[in-house]
Amino acid sequence: MHIAMVSAECAPIAKAGGLGDFVQGLARELARVGERVEVILPAYDVLRFDALERPRPLGIELQVPFGGESIVCRVLGLSLDGYECRLIAPNSTHGFFERGRIYGEPDDAERFAFFSRALVEYVSRPESRPDVLHCNDWQTGLAPVLLAERREALGRIPVCYSLHNVGYQGWVEADLLARVGLDAARLLTPDRLADPGDPRRANLMKGGIAAADAVNTVSPRHAWEIRNTEQGMGLQSWFQRYDYKFGGILNGIDEAVWNPLTDPLIPANFGPECLERKALDRQALRARLGLEEAADRPIIAIVSRLDRQKGVELIAHGIRYGLNAGAQIALLGSAIEPAIAERFARLASTLETHPHAHLELGYDESLAHLIYAGADMILIPSLYEPCGLTQLIAMRYGTVPIARRVGGLADTIRDANHSTAPFESRNGYLFDEPTTESLETAMDRALGLWRDFPEYFSRLRLNGMRGDYSWRRPAREYLALYAYAREASGVGASTSSRM
Ligand code: ADP
Numbered sequence: 001m002h003i004a005m006v007s008a009e010c011a012p013i014a015k016a017g018g019l020g021d022f023v024q025g026l027a028r029e030l031a032r033v034g035e036r037v038e039v040i041l042p043a044y045d046v047l048r049f050d051a052l053e054r055p056r057p058l059g060i061e062l063q064v065p066f067g068g069e070s071i072v073c074r075v076l077g078l079s080l081d082g083y084e085c086r087l088i089a090p091n092s093t094h095g096f097f098e099r100g101r102i103y104g105e106p107d108d109a110e111r112f113a114f115f116s117r118a119l120v121e122y123v124s125r126p127e128s129r130p131d132v133l134h135c136n137d138w139q140t141g142l143a144p145v146l147l148a149e150r151r152e153a154l155g156r157i158p159v160c161y162s163l164h165n166v167g168y169q170g171w172v173e174a175d176l177l178a179r180v181g182l183d184a185a186r187l188l189t190p191d192r193l194a195d196p197g198d199p200r201r202a203n204l205m206k207g208g209i210a211a212a213d214a215v216n217t218v219s220p221r222h223a224w225e226i227r228n229t230e231q232g233m234g235l236q237s238w239f240q241r242y243d244y245k246f247g248g249i250l251n252g253i254d255e256a257v258w259n260p261l262t263d264p265l266i267p268a269n270f271g272p273e274c275l276e277r278k279a280l281d282r283q284a285l286r287a288r289l290g291l292e293e294a295a296d297r298p299i300i301a302i303v304s305r306l307d308r309q310k311g312v313e314l315i316a317h318g319i320r321y322g323l324n325a326g327a328q329i330a331l332l333g334s335a336i337e338p339a340i341a342e343r344f345a346r347l348a349s350t351l352e353t354h355p356h357a358h359l360e361l362g363y364d365e366s367l368a369h370l371i372y373a374g375a376d377m378i379l380i381p382s383l384y385e386p387c388g389l390t391q392l393i394a395m396r397y398g399t400v401p402i403a404r405r406v407g408g409l410a411d412t413i414r415d416a417n418h419s420t421a422p423f424e425s426r427n428g429y430l431f432d433e434p435t436t437e438s439l440e441t442a443m444d445r446a447l448g449l450w451r452d453f454p455e456y457f458s459r460l461r462l463n464g465m466r467g468d469y470s471w472r473r474p475a476r477e478y479l480a481l482y483a484y485a486r487e488a489s490g491v492g493a494s495t496s497s498r499m
């Protein structure tokens with residue numbers, strides 16, 4: 001089956017968070033089982049090729065209509081791990097993808113609306129037409145709408161739409177719809193793209209959900225939450241309306257990238273059979289962050305975008321509480337929102353000379369690896385969490401999660417004390433309410449076990465390390481979803497025999 005995945009991110013060349021990991025991990029696994037996979041991305045100026053081959057022009061030129069202009073886009077290609085990557089490079093004075101970053105620009109809506117429009121031109125070419133198009137998040141929510149509107153000319157391309165973060169729905173002014181050639185007056189109605197909160201604006205995610213053939217979010221628990229609680233962020237009834245084509249598939253992690261036995265970014269490789277070597281990474285982490293060597297203090301890590309979603313208040317509280325309770329703190333966090341960035345910059349400077357805390361503000365892939373390897377616990381107090389990869393990565397590296405019982409965190413972490421699961425599958429600590437008291441109780445339980453029952457704490461680490469977080473199961477579930485999308489769109493069952 002020819003699968004085209006379209007996204008704003010794909011690790012390692014364009015990653016800002018978990019979406020990048022998702023696309024890379026799923027694409028690689030689908031390619032591994034023999035599918036033909038193409039990942040389509042904007043040709044950002046910040047793509048990171050490192051040791052990879054440089055992209056080559058494919059001799060494809062797209063004429064992309066946009067607000068009365070016709071913008072020429074070149075398509076570049078490079079081969080990644082078994083799959084192909086296509087980069088859409090517009091030649092225009094807008095400089096849509098020449099901003100020195102992936103997101104965070106005032107015209108993000110316009111940038112990604114343009115990208116979706118260009119994508120539709122690309123898949124409209126008979127040579128590029130996929131058997132299924134897999135769109136992701138608000139940035140590509142317009143693509144299913146554009147394809148549905150051009151169905152008469154194009155025929156049907158089955159579309160699967162994955163939602164990784166319902167907190168960002170792509171709210172745009174109506175005139176943007178007209179700029180990509182859509183009939184704004186007809187589409188800006190409550191049963192189409194009009195945002196439930198502000199019907200004068202279009203909601204791209206809402207449009208994508210209606211137009212796609214199959215829709216999913218990235219964990220079963222979160223699929224339930226966004227249908228039935230305020231976590232649907234205003235789209236609850238929309239999810240209920242499209243319940244028949246909506247589900248949850250838990251993410252995997254890329255086990256080639258995240259494997260403590262082979263990870264080239266950590267000084268000492270280790271695994272369940274040689275867990276004692278983790279101590280060398282702990283030592284290296286302390287040296288890297290200027291933390292004092294202290295055998296009686298566990299390291300509590302935070303590796304996160306510093307965003308309200310991630311529970312920034314609870315993170316700040318957890319840092320103080322952890323320090324008072326005799327732990328060390330290693331935070332790696334990147335903030336886009338200025339108020340949050342300033343707040344953590346202040347906290348970092350207050351703690352600058354603290355022997356047991358270091359806050360590194362920014363995005364640093366290799367430091368992230370060292371933190372997962374060297375830390376003892378990781379704090380994930382998210383307000384909502386569609387799936388969450390940090391807990392999976394941490395568990396793989398023998399770092400025990402202390403997390404809020406929401407979304408994918410609830411689906412993947414089994415509490416050390418309060419779980420019906422056998423001890424061998426318990427792997428962390430969960431708390432329910434997003435309050436400081438609730439967080440403290442979970443931290444106390446984790447720190448208590450670490451201090452008083454180190455044997456049991458090691459077993460928790462091992463339970464986590466032995467879990468299966470690979471992309472094998474999720475990839476099979478996505479193939480089933482693609483088959484469903486093909487059937488639902490009337491194109492017919494999948495051409496793949498690997499269901
Ligand atoms: P989200 O996608 O909401 O940011 P996830 O838990 O799904 O959260 O995925 C986060 C991914 O981004 C993980 O791979 C994590 O290691 C990485 N990450 C988050 N913040 C940073 C950072 N500041 N530096 C390096 N990697 C980070």
